[in-house]
Amino acid sequence: MKNELINLPCPTSISIMWNFGSLLGVFLGVQILSGLFLSMHYSSNIASAFYSVVHISTDVNWGWFLRFVHANGATFFFGLIYFHIARGMYYMSYSLTWVWLVGLMIFLLFMGVAFMGYVLPWGQMSYWGATVITNLISAIPWLGKAIVEWVWGGFSVSGPTLVRFFSLHFILPFIGLVLVMVHLFFLHETGSNNPLGVMKNSDKISFHPFFTLKDFMGFSFVFFFFSFVCLETPYAFMDPDNFIEANSLVTPVHIQPEWYFLFAYAILRSIPSKLGGVVAMLLSILVLSFFSFVSKKNIHKSKLYEVFCVNYFLIFFLLTWIGSLPVEMPYLMIGQLLSILYFLNIGIMLLI
Numbered sequence: 001m002k003n004e005l006i007n008l009p010c011p012t013s014i015s016i017m018w019n020f021g022s023l024l025g026v027f028l029g030v031q032i033l034s035g036l037f038l039s040m041h042y043s044s045n046i047a048s049a050f051y052s053v054v055h056i057s058t059d060v061n062w063g064w065f066l067r068f069v070h071a072n073g074a075t076f077f078f079g080l081i082y083f084h085i086a087r088g089m090y091y092m093s094y095s096l097t098w099v100w101l102v103g104l105m106i107f108l109l110f111m112g113v114a115f116m117g118y119v120l121p122w123g124q125m126s127y128w129g130a131t132v133i134t135n136l137i138s139a140i141p142w143l144g145k146a147i148v149e150w151v152w153g154g155f156s157v158s159g160p161t162l163v164r165f166f167s168l169h170f171i172l173p174f175i176g177l178v179l180v181m182v183h184l185f186f187l188h189e190t191g192s193n194n195p196l197g198v199m200k201n202s203d204k205i206s207f208h209p210f211f212t213l214k215d216f217m218g219f220s221f222v223f224f225f226f227s228f229v230c231l232e233t234p235y236a237f238m239d240p241d242n243f244i245e246a247n248s249l250v251t252p253v254h255i256q257p258e259w260y261f262l263f264a265y266a267i268l269r270s271i272p273s274k275l276g277g278v279v280a281m282l283l284s285i286l287v288l289s290f291f292s293f294v295s296k297k298n299i300h301k302s303k304l305y306e307v308f309c310v311n312y313f314l315i316f317f318l319l320t321w322i323g324s325l326p327v328e329m330p331y332l333m334i335g336q337l338l339s340i341l342y343f344l345n346i347g348i349m350l351l352i
Contacts, residue, residue, distance in 0.1 A: 035117075098189075
């Protein structure tokens with residue numbers, strides 16, 4: 001396996017945009033390792049969960065560093081995922097059907113892992129975020145309410161919920177590792193895509209040492225920035241409300257998820273129907289799988305496709321921005337308009 005990786009033929013034309021996959025692998029390792037050490041000091045009891053996080057940050061040797069690495073590592077991990085998907089869309093890497101579909105499965109799995117991890121500090125935003133998101137399951141006709149109570153382990157988000165989320169948050173990343181191996185297996189079956197869009201490209205060189213050096217340069221740059229965030233601005237991506245212990249009697253003024261879920265959250269709340277909002281939110285991600293089934297007769301990008309692809313990225317950023325704002329006019333109306341444009345833009349991209 002090692003020799004296959006080292007000697008893997010890679011197109012000479014691939015650029016720095018192909019660094020994100022290897023960076024994601026490194027950050028997944030960082031998250032699993034830092035999470036393993038944090039779990040040794042974390043308590044999944046609702047009476048002590050919040051204070052165990054304080055204990056890790058103040059009393060455990062290098063605990064503050066582990067917490068900052070794990071919390072900000074999630075931000076970097078999802079940022080790299082979005083760049084990885086964006087590169088795949090722009091350069092039409094979805095023509096590698098199984099690589100693309102398994103990649104989307106990994107994305108969905110780690111969205112769930114990140115959501116459950118956000119609940120564990122048991123702060124105000126953790127508690128109310130868990131309450132709002134898990135309540136979405138009740139939109140399922142007939143069985144929804146029963147499933148929600150089963151997930152909660154009671155009639156509200158409480159002790160059993162926290163224990164279950166902690167267990168799943170710990171176990172699911174290892175399932176994610178297996179999916180990553182499957183993702184790499186299918187990638188090595190076909191080989192990497194390239195900016196030229198030529199799948200049967202004879203102009204290839206071995207992965208090592210040419211691309212290992214390129215990946216190392218990418219690691220150096222990203223880890224410098226990551227270290228700066230962890231050591232200089234560690235709270236930049238954390239919600240101030242989460243530094244207050246969870247209180248079921250006091251609702252935060254504005255409940256919102258982490259930034260990497262805001263685009264889906266903006267689509268969810270833009271639809272008046274609860275069930276319709278949940279379906280639209282799921283479709284906002286699942287619709288990306290449709291790209292792998294479009295015609296592959298011509299995988300060269302047209303200028304029109306490039307325009308709509310860049311337009312899609314712009315809509316994504318605007319939805320993320322709108323998702324962070326209160327649910328009131330004119331933000332609600334802008335969110336509804338952007339949600340329509342989001343699906344319309346993808347529909348056009350699929351037809352081009």
